[in-house]
Amino acid sequence: MTRKCVLATSQLNQWCLDYDGNRDRIVEAIHKAKSANASIILTPELCIAGYGLLDHWLENDVYANSWDVVAEIISHNDCQDIVIDLGLPIQHRGCSYNARVIALNGEVLAIRPKLDLCNDGNFREMRYFSPWPRGRVEDYLLPEVIQQLPHGQMRCRIGEIAFEALDGSFASETCEELWTPNSPHSLYSLAGIEIILNSSGSHHELRKLDTRINLITEATAKTGGVYMYSNQRGCDGDRLYYDGCALILNSGKVLAQGSQFSLRDVEVQTALVDLDEIWSFRTSRSRGMQANEPSVHKLERIQVNFRLCRKTLNPRARLTEAIEPRYHPPEEEIALGPACWIWDYLRRSKAAGYLVPLSGGIDSCATAVIVYSMCRLVVSEIQQGNEIVIDDAERLASGEDPRGITAEQFCEKVFTTVFMGMKQQSSKETRSRSRDLATAIGSHHVDTDIDQMVESLQNVVTGILDFQPKFKVHGGSVAENMALQNFQSRSRMVLAYALGQLIPTSRGGSGGLLILGSANVDECLRGYLTKYDNSSADINPIGGISKTDLKRFIGWAETNFNLPILHDFLDAVPTAELEPITESYVQSDEADMGFTYDELSILGRLRKSFKLGMLGMFERLVVDWSDRPPRAVYEKVRNFMYYYAINRHKMTTMTPGLYLESYTPDDNRYDLRPFLYPKFAFEHRKIENMLKKMEEGEAGVANGT
Ligand SMILES: Nc1ncnc2c1ncn2[C@@H]1O[C@H](COP(=O)(O)OP(=O)(O)OC[C@H]2O[C@@H]([n+]3cccc(C(=O)O)c3)[C@H](O)[C@@H]2O)[C@@H](O)[C@H]1O
Ligand SMILES: Nc1ncnc2c1ncn2[C@@H]1O[C@H](COP(=O)(O)OP(=O)(O)OP(=O)(O)O)[C@@H](O)[C@H]1O
Ligand SMILES: NC(=O)CC[C@H](N)C(=O)O
Numbered sequence: 001m002t003r004k005c006v007l008a009t010s011q012l013n014q015w016c017l018d019y020d021g022n023r024d025r026i027v028e029a030i031h032k033a034k035s036a037n038a039s040i041i042l043t044p045e046l047c048i049a050g051y052g053l054l055d056h057w058l059e060n061d062v063y064a065n066s067w068d069v070v071a072e073i074i075s076h077n078d079c080q081d082i083v084i085d086l087g088l089p090i091q092h093r094g095c096s097y098n099a100r101v102i103a104l105n106g107e108v109l110a111i112r113p114k115l116d117l118c119n120d121g122n123f124r125e126m127r128y129f130s131p132w133p134r135g136r137v138e139d140y141l142l143p144e145v146i147q148q149l150p151h152g153q154m155r156c157r158i159g160e161i162a163f164e165a166l167d168g169s170f171a172s173e174t175c176e177e178l179w180t181p182n183s184p185h186s187l188y189s190l191a192g193i194e195i196i197l198n199s200s201g202s203h204h205e206l207r208k209l210d211t212r213i214n215l216i217t218e219a220t221a222k223t224g225g226v227y228m229y230s231n232q233r234g235c236d237g238d239r240l241y242y243d244g245c246a247l248i249l250n251s252g253k254v255l256a257q258g259s260q261f262s263l264r265d266v267e268v269q270t271a272l273v274d275l276d277e278i279w280s281f282r283t284s285r286s287r288g289m290q291a292n293e294p295s296v297h298k299l300e301r302i303q304v305n306f307r308l309c310r311k312t313l314n315p316r317a318r319l320t321e322a323i324e325p326r327y328h329p330p331e332e333e334i335a336l337g338p339a340c341w342i343w344d345y346l347r348r349s350k351a352a353g354y355l356v357p358l359s360g361g362i363d364s365c366a367t368a369v370i371v372y373s374m375c376r377l378v379v380s381e382i383q384q385g386n387e388i389v390i391d392d393a394e395r396l397a398s399g400e401d402p403r404g405i406t407a408e409q410f411c412e413k414v415f416t417t418v419f420m421g422m423k424q425q426s427s428k429e430t431r432s433r434s435r436d437l438a439t440a441i442g443s444h445h446v447d448t449d450i451d452q453m454v455e456s457l458q459n460v461v462t463g464i465l466d467f468q469p470k471f472k473v474h475g476g477s478v479a480e481n482m483a484l485q486n487f488q489s490r491s492r493m494v495l496a497y498a499l500g501q502l503i504p505t506s507r508g509g510s511g512g513l514l515i516l517g518s519a520n521v522d523e524c525l526r527g528y529l530t531k532y533d534n535s536s537a538d539i540n541p542i543g544g545i546s547k548t549d550l551k552r553f554i555g556w557a558e559t560n561f562n563l564p565i566l567h568d569f570l571d572a573v574p575t576a577e578l579e580p581i582t583e584s585y586v587q588s589d590e591a592d593m594g595f596t597y598d599e600l601s602i603l604g605r606l607r608k609s610f611k612l613g614m615l616g617m618f619e620r621l622v623v624d625w626s627d628r629p630p631r632a633v634y635e636k637v638r639n640f641m642y643y644y645a646i647n648r649h650k651m652t653t654m655t656p657g658l659y660l661e662s663y664t665p666d667d668n669r670y671d672l673r674p675f676l677y678p679k680f681a682f683e684h685r686k687i688e689n690m691l692k693k694m695e696e697g698e699a700g701v702a703n704g705t
Contacts, residue, residue: 003167003275004317005308007195007226008033009042011244011258013234013265015348016050017062023048023069025266026086031078032268039308040083041268042197044232044242045175046098048088051201052238057128063091064143071145074103081105083165083306085172085197092140092158095130100172100199102163107151110302111140111158115184118176121662122203122240122670125176134184135160137300157302160184162193164301168275168308169193171299175200178215189223190291191299194278195308200231204243204337206330206549206660209260213247213325221252224281226273233262235344239659239669241337248273251281253322260328261336263343263381263389271320275309330549331556334366334660338541339373341658345514345539346374346414347392352504352511353414356518357496357534358437358445359577360419360430363542364534365437365569366550367518368417369557370541372441375411376561398509408442416503416513418446420492422454424580433572436565444507446499453491458484473582485578489533496534514538517655522547522604524654524665526640527647528593536655543657544664548601594639603640608663610671614641614683618690630694634687638680645677 010029014022026043033041045051048066056062066088073079073086083104090099090111097113113132117125137159147154162171171188178185178198185196202212212229220227226248233244246258248271256269290296328336346354354371358364381389382402393402397413419426419434431447438445461483462468469483470476476484500513517537519529521544529535542550551570558566574589574597581587590596595603602624606617618637625633652675654666664670 003309004272004313004315004319005040005168005275005310006036006038006270006272006313007040007228007248008036008038008268008270009197009228009230009246009248009256009258010044010269011231011233011246011267012044012047013344014044014047014050014232014236015234016053016237017056018050019048019065019069022050023072026073027076027078028266029268030073030076030082030084032266033270034078034082036268036270037310037313038082038270039306039310040085040170040195040197040228042085042199042228042230043087044230045199045201046087046089047199047232048086050236051087051232051242052236052240054124054238055127057089057096060091063089063096067143067145070101070103070108071149074108075106075149083109083163083170083304083308085199087174087199087201089129090140090158096128097132098125098129098174099158100174102172104304104306106149107153108142108146108156109163109304110156110161112161112172112174113158114174114177115160116177116180118179122659123176132159135298137161157300159300162188162191162299162301163304165304165306165308168195169301170195170197170308172197172199174198175202178219183219185219185227186223187296187299189225189282190287190293190296192291193225194275195226195228198227198229200229201242202231203240203659204260204333205662206333206545209243209245209327212245213254216247216249217252217254220249224251225278226250226275233267234265235341235348237348239656239664239666241341241658241660243337248320250322251278254325255320255322257323257325260326261333261340261377263340263377264386265388272313272317274319329556331553332560334545334549334553335370335373335557335560336377337660338370338658339377342371342516342539342541343374343378346396349514350395350511351514352509353396353416353513354516355416355418355496355500355503355513356516357492358417358419358434360427360433360569361572361574362547362550362554362569363518363520363523365433365566366542366545366554367516367540368415368437368441368443369554369561369563369566371415371443371516372407372411372561373557375414375442376407379405379407379410406442411442412444415441415443416446416499417443418448418496418499420448420450420495422488422577423449423451425488425577427577427581427586429572430575430577433565433568437563437569440563440565444503450488450491450495453495454487457487457491461487471580473580473585481579485576486530486533488578489530489576493533493536496537516541517657518542519654519657520545520547520550521608521661521663521665522597522600524651525604525607526593526595526600526643527650528589528643529650531650531653535650536653538655540655540657540666543655543666544660546601546604546661547597593643595636599636600640603636607640607644608661614638614680615686617641618687622694630691630698634691638684638687641680641683645680648673648677649675651675
């Protein structure tokens with residue numbers, strides 16, 4: 001005898017507060033699962049309202065609306081005869097919980113609130129929800145909308161509960177619970193539970209997927225049993241891209257894996273498993289001894305009068321075989337994650353397209369290539385007949401049928417790039433690199449100069465002050481030199497917004513373009529940007545990426561997107577081109593900053609970690625940069641911290657950027673450090689004392705004393 005059953009998990013592109021859309025996507029997933037003969041379907045964390053509601057979780061409406069949607073789903077014709085595990089917020093006895101409703105045939109079997117809330121980095125669950133105490137189970141009074149369903153059900157159990165169906169058992173754990181040292185799945189496994197359902201709201205970070213898959217693989221390789229993982233996908237209205245990747249594992253082996261980056265709103269993964277195999281995996285004596293601990297037997301179980309192993313299954317059907325998990329290299333993650341995020345943003349904001357001020361440097365080039373990547377994904381989905389993408393693309397193509405369109409043609413419709421040069425400052429190379437990139441990706445390109453704008457501003461200022469500022473190369477002071485540079489960079493921002501507002505109309509369409517920013521993390525931390533220049537935009541797909549990773553991405557795209565022009569961007573010397581080019585002087589970013597980009601990435605990484613103050617940074621780098629004299633290391637740290645401190649105020653105005661690492665500098669949502677700093681005199685004194693001892697020690701070694 002075997003106990004074969006089909007299990008289904010899902011990844012859904014939910015949108016915060018889009019109750020109707022979210023419900024329809026959940027019902028579609030349930031329909032797909034049933035068509036595959038599944039007996040359980042798992043959905044993402046808090047998927048009824050969307051995971052990233054943030055302070056909306058404080059509104060009463062959200063709780064009531066979520067129950068309305070539960071009632072609609074569990075009484076829907078397509079949602080019968082299958083166990084449904086749904087994510088929603090719950091109010092109970094004066095507290096709010098992040099919870100799951102487990103339902104079957106129009107009845108709520110129980111509610112399972114989250115035990116370990118996620119409160120690190122950008123997660124703020126403790127601001128809205130209380131963690132549910134382990135082991136507690138009590139009665140829950142169901143809302144009227146459920147009481148009025150045909151079952152007339154008044155109450156259900158709420159708490160840490162497992163379920164025993166007629167031929168198999170299952171229990172839920174929610175996202176962060178998997179990431180904690182004492183995960184509940186260990187207890188459930190010792191209690192003999194065969195299927196764990198993990199419903200998640202987990203966002204994409206570069207190089208994170210292997211941590212997620214390793215956690216599940218190690219957990220199930222040790223405990224045995226099936227582990228199902230469901231995750232939200234897409235941009236649900238904020239700075240995160242949730243990266244799906246729904247999984248089904250059995251005892252350490254991956255059976256099914258959903259895509260991590262795709263424009264599909266609903267994806268369902270299924271696997272045919274034999275629950276009897278789990279028993280053969282769990283025969284060790286040491287496990288048996290632990291399973292007899294009294295704590296294991298306290299787990300409350302709900303009896304479910306339902307068979308997971310459907311009689312209609314073909315007895316000769318093959319069990320799902322193990323596969324190798326798929327990981328994208330980080331370069332490809334940059335190409336795909338931000339591209340999916342900006343597609344959701346574009347279709348949901350109903351804007352007419354994007355505009356990128358293209359300078360001929362790496363950062364704006366990377367942003368432009370991400371938009372091109374979005375166009376490639378859209379065209380590929382159109383070719384595969386994705387009706388939702390076709391509808392959105394049709395709107396963006398001013399009503400033209402997008403079937404048969406190429407990525408470059410679509411790019412021309414939705415994407416404008418603008419080179420805004422200055423006659424004395426801009427080189428031929430940056431202008432032609434920008435134009436050549438635009439031609440290669442197909443963007444609608446504007447090549448213009450801003451001399452007139454800048455001169456007008458300069459004339460107004462000169463008139464007011466009765467003073468003519470000069471560049472450094474013409475004998476001007478530091479303040480004059482800086483002001484003249486900032487006239488240009490801030491004028492570009494004004495022109496970018498003016499063009500963004502009018503380009504669609506001037507081309508016979510309507511609406512406005514969203515301006516994409518392209519400030520990278522390292523330059524932000526150093527403050528190497530002008531406040532309210534093109535670093536200020538509507539959204540920034542590369543706001544969470546370091547310069548080093550961006551360069552690797554451009555190298556990857558050169559080959560994988562067949563864009564030879566990208567090689568020229570990699571070879572170019574980074575320059576802001578804000579000072580006049582003379583026979584003997586060309587401005588250089590690295591000379592201006594006082595750091596190479598590699599040094600900046602290292603210093604920036606230490607600042608991003610939140611763990612080290614100035615002293616800690618010095619102590620770390622004096623070891624890592626052991627080939628440099630300690631005083632030279634100190635100078636780098638001291639200068640970096642000087643610029644960090646005087647420029648930190650700029651971070652309060654950073655463009656909302658996609659979080660792609662466990663850090664972004666933008667708008668103090670992630671980085672809650674202040675923006676006005678003293679001069680670190682205390683730290684300087686301390687490090688000077690340390691240096692004195694180090695230098696005396698080194699001199700002593702050199703003298704042999
Ligand atoms: N403590 C404080 N709290 C709040 N605001 C403060 C402030 N201190 C200055 N400010 C404000 O900030 C202004 C100064 O900041 P800002 O206007 O940005 O100007 P600032 O930082 O002085 O200069 C811009 C810097 O960015 C560099 N840059 C510009 C453009 C492109 C690139 C490139 O990446 O290639 C580099 C440029 O070389 C220069 O080092 C002040 O005029 C004042 O309004
Ligand atoms: N000549 C230009 N034409 C159009 N946009 C420009 C120009 N110069 C700068 N920008 C815009 O302003 C942003 C900030 O300029 P900055 O010189 O700081 O760029 P950067 O940090 O060197 O990066 P990039 O590699 O994009 O040049 C650029 O990313 C770009 O979007
Ligand atoms: N929603 C959560 O609990 C997130 C948990 C976990 N840190 C993750 O990123 O997947």
